Amino acid sequence: MIAQTPQPPYYAVIFTSVRTETGDGYSEMADKMVELAKKQPGFLGVESARNEIGITVSYWESLEAIRMWKANIDHLEAQLLGRKKWYKTYKTRITKVERDYEFDGLKS
Template sequence: MSHPANTPRPPYYAVIFTSLRTEGDKGYGDMADLMVALASKQPGFLGLESAREDGLGITVSYWESLEAIKAWKDHVDHREAQAKGRSDWYRKYVTRICKVERDYSFE
């Protein structure tokens, strides 16, 4: 991502996915691109920011509601990616869901 997500005024929700990768790509890059494209079409999706360095990745997706987050978590293609993540791509991950109460920016 080359710029911060353009989110609406709070409140909204953030899903913070922090991960440690396994060695090698094993199709990860293609699946990650597919998941971003698919998530961006889901009802309630607001934006995404992602960075990876030295095996540590942090992806933050923004959503209108907890229901939208649950629908994305349960999406059939996303569930397939989650299973591959546990079996092939991640040594460890943590998912955190937060309500954004306030934000501010500088340009």
């Protein structure tokens, strides 16, 4: 599902990863992190896709909201587990969205 974001500016955290073969507990933790992020001040939405690489983009009102999410104790635990068992490699990028536009052929 495409996240419904407000008018720019806002921020995007782009998390790109390659997983290990160990799937044990990953899906449950990923679902838990999305639910937890939704409760964080400044959270705007999330989009995710996975094939050979996984890409998750979360949207935030501010850099401070992103810092608070990164420092969340449950998120810190998930980050540690990710490094220990679920990811071969990952990269996080943070960017300011200054403009967005869309096509929605589903709207009448």
